[in-house]
Amino acid sequence: MKRFEKIRSLRGEITVPPDKSVTHRGFLLSLMAEGVSYVSNPLLSRDTLSTLSAVEMLGGEVTKNADCFKIKSPGFRCFKEPSDIIDCGNSGTTARLITGVLAPQGKFFVLTGDDSLKKRPMDRVVDPLSWMGAKIYGREDNRLLPLAVTPARMFSADIKAAVKSAQVKSAVLLAASQIDGKSSYTETTPTRNHSEIMLRQFGCDLTVKNNIITVHGGGKLSPSKVRVPGDFSSSAFFLAAALMFENSEILIRNVGLNATRTGLLDVLKSFGVKFDVDLKNSEDGEPFGDISIKSQNVQGGKISGDIIANVIDEIPAIAALGLFADKPVEIRDAGELRVKESDRISALVCNLRSLGAEVQEFDDGLKISPLESVNMKAELKSFDDHRIAMVNILLSKRFGNLPIDDIACVDVSFPEFLQNIEKLEVTSC
Numbered sequence: 539m540k541r542f543e544k545i546r547s548l549r550g551e552i553t554v555p556p557d558k559s560v561t562h563r564g565f566l567l568s569l570m571a572e573g574v575s576y577v578s579n580p581l582l583s584r585d586t587l588s589t590l591s592a593v594e595m596l597g598g599e600v601t602k603n604a605d606c607f608k609i610k611s612p613g614f615r616c617f618k619e620p621s622d623i624i625d626c627g628n629s630g631t632t633a634r635l636i637t638g639v640l641a642p643q644g645k646f647f648v649l650t651g652d653d654s655l656k657k658r659p660m661d662r663v664v665d666p667l668s669w670m671g672a673k674i675y676g677r678e679d680n681r682l683l684p685l686a687v688t689p690a691r692m693f694s695a696d697i698k699a700a701v702k703s704a705q706v707k708s709a710v711l712l713a714a715s716q717i718d719g720k721s722s723y724t725e726t727t728p729t730r731n732h733s734e735i736m737l738r739q740f741g742c743d744l745t746v747k748n749n750i751i752t753v754h755g756g757g758k759l760s761p762s763k764v765r766v767p768g769d770f771s772s773s774a775f776f777l778a779a780a781l782m783f784e785n786s787e788i789l790i791r792n793v794g795l796n797a798t799r800t801g802l803l804d805v806l807k808s809f810g811v812k813f814d815v816d817l818k819n820s821e822d823g824e825p826f827g828d829i830s831i832k833s834q835n836v837q838g839g840k841i842s843g844d845i846i847a848n849v850i851d852e853i854p855a856i857a858a859l860g861l862f863a864d865k866p867v868e869i870r871d872a873g874e875l876r877v878k879e880s881d882r883i884s885a886l887v888c889n890l891r892s893l894g895a896e897v898q899e900f901d902d903g904l905k906i907s908p909l910e911s912v913n914m915k916a917e918l919k920s921f922d923d924h925r926i927a928m929v930n931i932l933l934s935k936r937f938g939n940l941p942i943d944d945i946a947c948v949d950v951s952f953p954e955f956l957q958n959i960e961k962l963e964v965t966s967c
């Protein structure tokens with residue numbers, strides 16, 4: 539059990555860790571392009587290290603310098619067929635994107651993951667890749683890891699999104715970029731577009747018109763230099779903290795501000811919250827800048843529809859804000875939360891109810907009423923899920939000494955989370 543002393547305020551400035559999604563893609567695109575690419579300021583967390591180790595198994599030569607990784611690769615026509623399984627650990631992004639990268643290779647690969655990942659659906663990538671000719675087999679009718687990706691002749695195709703998922707879109711685009719001919723992917727709801735940005739940066743002929751992404755595949759990718767901005771999803775815990783701890787003032791520096799990721803800022807605005815954004819770079823690649831926020835009232839409200847895909851990883855932090863809002867916070871159309879590292883809807887319902895809040899659970903979300911009085915006997919559970927653990931740490935520090943069963947899993951996306959919080963802590967008024 540882990541407990542934390544009560545903290546009054548969080549004040550000062552921080553730099554959040556580098557973006558997890560961009561780091562995964564930087565490592566994978568560097569493997570796909572023949573020659574030497576560089577990924578500077580990569581995130582080194584459990585998830586991204588799973589991708590990096592897969593890159594090495596597949597023939598990428600990685601030279602790790604302080605802040606810049608050099609990756610030399612024979613390119614996507616010449617991947618090594620590893621003699622062992624590729625372990626994607628806890629990382630859905632690794633498993634799903636790599637399936638797309640490997641399906642057109644004409645070689646044999648086996649992918650697996652940890653106990654959590656082995657329960658998460660993989661048919662969402664197996665199905666569209668199979669429509670493009672891939673031959674991929676897995677447990678439970680090709681739904682679950684381990685997956686065997688076997689030699690197949692793939693062809694270009696027009697795929698329509700069946701799930702609102704950037705991982706599925708990316709798996710299809712990464713495969714399509716290797717297959718001769720014109721493929722397209724049509725989204726019903728926009729999802730994070732890091733793969734589109736980076737594929738273009740590596741020389742892929744990719745265009746986006748409205749909700750249709752078109753790839754003319756089969757050409758060589760050119761090596762490139764990727765600079766990873768701060769992770770907006772990690773910054774969400776600090777944006778929420780500023781609103782949970784009285785008299786707080788936090789400046790978050792150099793965080794990614796790609797509009798397909800920053801829906802939380804729109805949600806906060808709709809809850810009546812004010813903050814400042816200083817956009818520093820929006821020219822090419824990924825935009826980034828600084829965000830500053832102070833303690834203030836949170837009105838609360840309902841979020842649903844298209845915004846959900848944009849804020850999917852921020853929902854644990856948004857749900858926790860429901861405890862401190864003037865009126866309930868209701869989150870709907872978020873059934874995807876049930877297939878993350880844990881079932882995040884039931885994890886949040888369990889913890890917020892244990893604190894004494896009135897919480898309604900729906901198949902596709904939850905509604906949290908403002909907390910009237912906290913149950914100091916509450917025990918918080920992390921369900922081996924990094925984002926649930928980070929919310930629990932904030933709640934334990936906010937109310938003081940509430941026990942949490944485990945917090946080790948924060949290393950999946952934010953290994954230095956505690957140290958970053960501690961830098962900002964003010965214990966007295």
Ligand SMILES: O=C(O)C1=C[C@@H](OP(=O)(O)O)[C@@H](O)[C@H](O)C1
Nearest residue numbers: 559631702703704705706850851
């Ligand atoms: O593409 C990505 O990097 C990610 C996409 C999202 O998953 P889905 O595509 O399953 O929504 C997100 O939850 C995950 O943390 C990272």
Ligand SMILES: C=C(OP(=O)(O)O)C(=O)O
Nearest residue numbers: 628629630631632851878
């Ligand atoms: C869902 C997440 O990641 P992944 O799907 O890559 O495991 C996350 O980081 O919240």
